[in-house]
Amino acid sequence: MILIATAGKVGSEAARLLTQHQVPVRVLVRDPKKGEELANAGVEIAVGDLDVPESIDEAMVGITALVLVSPAVPAQELNVIGSAARAGVEHVVKATNKASADSPIARRRGQTEIEAGLAASGLAYTLLRSNAYMQNTLLLGPVIAKRSSFGSSAGKGLAGMVDSRDVGAVAAEIAASPASHAGKTYWLSGPESISNYDVADVLSRLLGRTITYQELSFDEHKSAMVSAGLPEAIAEQNAQAFSLTAEGDAEWVSDDVQAILERKARSYEQFAADYAAAFS
Ligand SMILES: NC(=O)c1ccc[n+]([C@@H]2O[C@H](COP(=O)([O-])OP(=O)(O)OC[C@H]3O[C@@H](n4cnc5c(N)ncnc54)[C@H](OP(=O)(O)O)[C@@H]3O)[C@@H](O)[C@H]2O)c1
Incomplete structure (x- = not known):
């Protein structure tokens, strides 16, 4: 049985x-309502809090794997990690950043x-x-809908940027067959490096109208995010x-997603098409 620590973007994917591959999996959620969709798909839900x-x-x-x-x-x-060590878990797949x-x-x-x-835990x-998740750009949906900018x-x-669904797919693949991945670090990215000007071009084509990108200073960007509701520290x-x-x-960029999944990493175009409703 595999335990997934949370049911966020990566964990739920x-x-x-x-579950689709008939591998027994349990997900920890603090609010059972957030686990309902996964439970309906056959995932075991454990209610708890980190x-x-x-x-x-x-x-x-x-x-056996976390x-x-x-x-x-x-x-x-x-x-x-302490709990996994006490339980004798055989392998941990840890999502991290450029720490x-x-x-x-x-x-x-x-x-x-x-x-x-x-x-230090001694666990394998x-x-x-991962590079930045493409899904971060979903936060731009409301402002793009309102201002086309x-x-x-x-x-x-x-x-x-990498699609967090690909990060979830890599985590699932390794957790299901961890032996050859112990002690390794994978750098997960999409297929190419793109700028926000490229993001604006992709969204313009997708939405059929011009979406513009404006370069902001640190302070301008921080206060825009605070105004949009993000806590100051974030x-x-x-x-x-x-x-x-x-x-x-x-x-x-790296080839690690493709090497592990034996298919190409999703591009920003594919991501945006799949989430078109969020930008419309
Ligand atoms: N975003 C990026 O660009 C990026 C890039 C590289 C690496 N990463 C790494 O990706 C990881 C985040 O993954 P993600 O994007 O899949 O997360 P996410 O979508 O933000 O989801 C976080 C999940 O954690 C749950 N949670 C929060 N506090 C909890 C608690 N006390 N007990 C139980 N559950 C709790 C949340 O549940 P609720 O719904 O109940 O709040 C939510 O389901 C981080 O390690 C980050 O460093 C992110």
Whole structure:
């Protein structure tokens, strides 16, 4: 039985694919309503909270492989790692980012702390170090619908954005057959690095009207995200990440998705077509 730590973008796709392939899978959710769709698809649901170790221990019973994906609050993921070690889980697939201890971005430093805890646990594991998720651009849907325009502090920077459904598919594949992946780190990206000008072009073609991209300063972008409802700390970290993108930080692609899934990684065009309703 495979446990998936949360039912977010990556976790729910991994759960859906494993169930489709008749691999027994359990997903931890804190709100049973959020698990209803997966339960209807045949996924076992465990109700728990990553802040409550006892609830994680209950979800961990009978688990051989774990997909560790969550908002990556260090204390929470370290709870899950501790539970997995106590339960004798054989393999952990950990979703992470371009983590580093001296990153200016708090969530990257947090991922380093979690990765260190995983390494110290003695568990066998695989790291999925992903580029920015294409699904982040879904947050632009409302502003594009209203203004046919969007802005960012990413400047002209290129990013090898990856579809989070591909990250979920890679996690599912490795969790189902982990032997050859122990100790490896995969860098997950889409097929090409694109800028926000390219995103605007793709969306213009998709929607049949001109969508424009406007370069914003760090402060302009941060306050736009705060006005759109993001908590200040998240808006700050997002603006930091986009400013690094402007400097080339996300301009990387790899063949790892294709090598593991034996099919091409989804392109931004495919992603946008699949989510057209969200941009319309
Ligand atoms: N976004 C990117 O561009 C990007 C790029 C590289 C790596 N990553 C990594 O991807 C991971 C995030 O994955 P994701 O995008 O699939 O996440 P996501 O879609 O944001 O989903 C997070 C899930 O965690 C659940 N959750 C939050 N707090 C919880 C708690 N205390 N107990 C139980 N469940 C809880 C949420 O449930 P509720 O619905 O109840 O809140 C939600 O289902 C992070 O490790 C991040 O660093 C992201």
